[in-house]
Amino acid sequence: MDITLDKKNTTEGFIKIRLIETDYQQKVDEKVKDYAKKANIKGFRQGKVPSGVIRKLYGKSIMVEEINHILSHALTDYIKENDIKLIGEPIPETDKTKEIDWDNQKEFEFEYFIGLIDEFTYDLTEKVKVKKYKIAADKKVMDSTFEDIKKQYGKVTNPDVSEEGDSIFGTLVIGDRENDNLIEIKEIEKKEKKKFVGIKKDDQVTFDLRTAIKDDVVIARIFSVTIDEAKEIKGEVTLTVKNINRTEPAEFNQELFDQTFGKDEVKSIKEFEEKVKETIEGNYDRESEYFLNKEIRDTLVDKTKIEVPDEFLKRWIKFSNDGKISSEDIEKDYDSYTNELKWSLISNRINEDEKIKVENEEVMNEARNQIIAQFGGPAVAQQFGDKLDGIVSNFLNSENGQNYGRIFNQIKSEKTVAAIKEKITITEKKISLDEFKKLAEA
Numbered sequence: 043m044d045i046t047l048d049k050k051n052t053t054e055g056f057i058k059i060r061l062i063e064t065d066y067q068q069k070v071d072e073k074v075k076d077y078a079k080k081a082n083i084k085g086f087r088q089g090k091v092p093s094g095v096i097r098k099l100y101g102k103s104i105m106v107e108e109i110n111h112i113l114s115h116a117l118t119d120y121i122k123e124n125d126i127k128l129i130g131e132p133i134p135e136t137d138k139t140k141e142i143d144w145d146n147q148k149e150f151e152f153e154y155f156i157g158l159i160d161e162f163t164y165d166l167t168e169k170v171k172v173k174k175y176k177i178a179a180d181k182k183v184m185d186s187t188f189e190d191i192k193k194q195y196g197k198v199t200n201p202d203v204s205e206e207g208d209s210i211f212g213t214l215v216i217g218d219r220e221n222d223n224l225i226e227i228k229e230i231e232k233k234e235k236k237k238f239v240g241i242k243k244d245d246q247v248t249f250d251l252r253t254a255i256k257d258d259v260v261i262a263r264i265f266s267v268t269i270d271e272a273k274e275i276k277g278e279v280t281l282t283v284k285n286i287n288r289t290e291p292a293e294f295n296q297e298l299f300d301q302t303f304g305k306d307e308v309k310s311i312k313e314f315e316e317k318v319k320e321t322i323e324g325n326y327d328r329e330s331e332y333f334l335n336k337e338i339r340d341t342l343v344d345k346t347k348i349e350v351p352d353e354f355l356k357r358w359i360k361f362s363n364d365g366k367i368s369s370e371d372i373e374k375d376y377d378s379y380t381n382e383l384k385w386s387l388i389s390n391r392i393n394e395d396e397k398i399k400v401e402n403e404e405v406m407n408e409a410r411n412q413i414i415a416q417f418g419g420p421a422v423a424q425q426f427g428d429k430l431d432g433i434v435s436n437f438l439n440s441e442n443g444q445n446y447g448r449i450f451n452q453i454k455s456e457k458t459v460a461a462i463k464e465k466i467t468i469t470e471k472k473i474s475l476d477e478f479k480k481l482a483e484a
Contacts, residue, residue: 043112045120053158053351057132059116061109063148069108074101102144113152129157129351129383130358157354164346164388170466172341174334177326177478179319187318192291195301204241204286211285214264216251216277223264225281230254247281254279326475333482335459338466343384350380389458396461400453408449409434 043065049055074096081091083099117132132154142150179187204210209226227238234254237247255261262272292298299308308314359372359379372379392398413434438446473481 043116045116047124047126049158053129053160053349054354055156055158056135057117057120057154057156059113059152059154061112061150061152066105066108066112069112070101070105073104073108077104106144109150117154126156127159129159129355130362132156133354133357133361155354155357157351157358159387160349162346162348162387162391164342164391166392166462166465168465168467170341170345172334172337172466172468174468174470175330175478175481176470176472177323177330177475178472179322179326180474183322183475184315184319187322189291191298191302191318192294193289195292195298196289197292199288199290201286201288202242204239205288206235206239207288209287210238210241210281210283211287212281212283214279214281216265216275216279219265219275221266222284223266224287225264226260229257229260231256241283241286243283243285245283247283249279249281250277251279252276326478329482330478333478334468338459338462339385340381342388342462343381346384346388348384348387350383355379355383389455392458392461393454396458398454398457398461400450400457404453405438405446405449406434408453409438409445412449413437 043062044058044060046058047055048058074093077096077100078091078093079089081096082088083091083095086092086095120126121128121132133156135153135155138151138153201208204227206227209224211222211224213220213222214225225238227235230238231254234249237249237254241247251261255264258269258272261267261275262269265272265275267275292301294311294314296309299314300306302314303317308317356369356372356376360367360369410430413430438449
């Protein structure tokens, strides 16, 4: 057996494996004898089938199977022994294997296209600068939140005639699609709202869907479909009114305070306002942190020069998806693929350099916290008592350990980002929610 590495450049190459008859024939002969002992062929007693018959019936498939077995082990061992750092997995050059004459050839040559990790250095010093945005809960946000809270805990009535701010429950028909759902008048475009005001039970309203509603998320909700499916829905809709819902906003009083934050958690309007502001800014902090992490990732990817094996990567994406993704789609999303690859290489190198490890106990604790949150918090979790550890263990072992792997990678990623944050320069800047949304959407 002869194995060689033929590099095209620093990031791509071919591993070539050449087999001669002595590399595989002994194993093939052994398997033929083994088949002869076990085969049940008409006209022969079991275990007495001549090897020549087995070779004639199954010899080629046995040889192919054995050669594939040899190739698999030889390729894996060669990569490991020579410490070849791969991207993806070797792609067999199938065009050449199609030309093999399995009936007559004794010597074979196989090629595997490989992508190689380019040597690179990254900068993890105070020279790397990113901003963390502190989002303030301004008057506009606070007023909007108060209105939402009052409506959430308000009293629902069913008036005879609709007004702006009401929601209308009814049957929606568009083409051959029909379903019952709720339409919020506030979600209707301004020029079309008058069609929904002043109507009553059993009235019918006809409107063009795309003229009345621009948001695909709203369309997805009212027709109970995915957002991608919603994008395809268009045409004239007929709404038959079944009910009109109106919410009378709750008043600022102790009952509302208790409903919002729990009994006696806040006891005055001032305390309520402070608690609401604290909650809003806490939620914004999570969004800001997510945005910061993305900025860190994008900055490091942008500042780290890594040569990518473009030809290999495009073939690998198609190969690993069994050819189900088109070349056009690969080209369209190629920047995303390469950025994901670069971040993976950078973060893995940082993990090695910073000696980042994830212990089993950490995975158990995070899984426990996620389950407690899912079931409604510590108070509910107490009901499980000693059974909670069993629930956690079953969760982590289910789906062939995928849940364990997901949480393991989550913790590892968090530790990686935390290590980066300790070494780079992060400056804080206060901005409004509207300013933050514009940044996030850019």
